[in-house]
Amino acid sequence: MKDTYKPLILISNDDGITAKGLRVLVETMQPLGELLVVAPNSPQSGMGHAITIHSPLKIYRSTVFDDLGVEAYESSGTPADCIKLAKYYVLKGRTPDLVVSGINHGSNTSISILYSGTMSAAIEAAIEGMPAIGFSLCDYEKNADFSHVVTYVSAIAQQVLQTGLPRGTALNVNFPRKSHEQIKGIKICRQANARWKEEFDERTDPYGRKYLWLAGSFENPDKGEDTDEWAIAHNYVSVVPCLFDLTAHHAIATLNYEWQILKETAPRTIQEHFDNF
C-alpha cells in the first residue's frame, strides 16, 4: 500500500497464544500495519461469548512473538476478555483500525459461530466499533497446513482496511482444508441453517464416578447454494457478515398481533384470561 500511515491491527484467537494458526496470522498481518497481540494463555475453544466477571483476570507481556518484533500479551481470560483488555487496558485510548482473530484450528461455519471463541473476539470488537474478522480453517489438526490460505487472509484484511465493513457487522471467514485442488475463490454467504446432533459418551473415572464427554455430529439439512457450508464443500472461501443485534425484527409485528389480548389485559386479570382460553 502506498499510504504512509501504518494501521494498528489487533490480533487475538481462541486456541491460545502458542497456536500455529495465530503465528500464521501474525506473520501474514505484519506487512500490513503495526501489530498488537492479546491472546488467551490456554485454549478457549467452545467458550462462545463468555466473559470473566466472577474471578480476577491476569495479563502478562509475552515473548512469543519477540522474534518478529511484535508486542504480545497473554491473558487468563476468554477471547472476548482479550479484546476488552486490549482496548481498555493495554491501549488505553488508541483504537485499532482492524481486529483479526484466528486462524482457528477448526471450522466455525453455520451454527458453530455461536460456540466460537474466535468469532466472539471478532464480534466483541464489532460491538466496540472496530472492523473485525474471524478466520477459521476447516482442519482441527494442531499442525494444520495453512499455506493455501495466507494470500486470502492478507487480501481480505487489506480489503477491509480499505473499504471498511457495513456498520454493526463482523466477518466470519472460513477456509477449506488443504487439498490437491486450488481454492476456487471467495463467496459472500449466509450462515447455513444446520446444527449439532449431540451424543454423550458415558465413562467411569478411577473412583467409580460417571462422567460424560460431549460428542456430537454435525447435521446440515440446509442445501441452499448461498450458505457457508456449500461454499466450503465446493472449495470456496466462505465470508459471512454477522450481526450482534440478535433482534428478530421481522417477528415483532407477529408478536404484537398474537399477543394483543395479553398486552391489553391488566395484570390482575391476566390469569382469568388464560383460565377462559
Added chain:
Amino acid sequence: MKDTYKPLILISNDDGITAKGLRVLVETMQPLGELLVVAPNSPQSGMGHAITIHSPLKIYRSTVFDDLGVEAYESSGTPADCIKLAKYYVLKGRTPDLVVSGINHGSNTSISILYSGTMSAAIEAAIEGMPAIGFSLCDYEKNADFSHVVTYVSAIAQQVLQTGLPRGTALNVNFPRKSHEQIKGIKICRQANARWKEEFDERTDPYGRKYLWLAGSFENPDKGEDTDEWAIAHNYVSVVPCLFDLTAHHAIATLNYEWQILKETAPRTIQEHFDNF
C-alpha cells in the same frame, strides 16, 4: 387450562440450581405442566454461549426440588450444556414443549444478551427447535423480590404454550425491579444499541502479583422508544424476539458490490491488485 395433556417444561438457569430465581420459576411453572430441571451446580453468569468440549461433564440427580415433587439434575456444565444434556441424555427422545431459563438475578437487556448464560440456554433450546424463553429481573440481589413478576412469567409462558413462537426465535424477557409503582404492561421490543464501557480495577495479590477485575459501566446512546432499555426504564416488561441466525442478510449485497474485484481476481494475482490499489 382445560386441556388434559400436560406439557413438558424444561427449566434451567445460569445462577445455579440453588438460586432463588430458579425456585420462583419452578414454582410458577408447576401449575402449567410436567417439569424437569437441569441446571448448573455453580453460578455461570457471563458464560455466553460457552459449551464444554475440552473437559468431561458431570451430572447428578439433585434433591433441591424434592419438596415440590419436581425431578431435578445438577451439572458441572454451562447453561447451553444443560439444555443439550436434558435433550440428549436425560430425556433421550421426548422433546420439551417449552424451555424456560432464569429467572436471572440481573438485567439481560440490550447487548448483555450476548454475555448472558440465561439467554444462551434459551437460544440453545431454540436451535434444537423448542419454544424457549429467558426471564431476567433487573435486580442483582441474591435475595431479590420476584413477587411483582410471577403473574407475568406465568402469563407469558402460557401464551407461548398456546401460540408458539415465530420459527427460529427465542424470547428475551426482562422485568423492572420491584418498586412502589405497579408494572405497566408488556412491550414487544428490539435490543437497544448500547454497550458496556469497560474499566479494569487493578490490584495486587498477597504474593505481589497484579490482577484485574472487569468493572464496566453500561452506556446507552440509543434513545429509541421501541427498545428493551426504554421499556424497563418506563416500568414495562420488555420482550425481545431473538435470532440464532447471526447473518447480516442486508450486508450480503453490499459486500458483493464492494468486493467485486477481490472476488474476480485469481489468487496468484490478488497481491498485485492490492499493490496497485
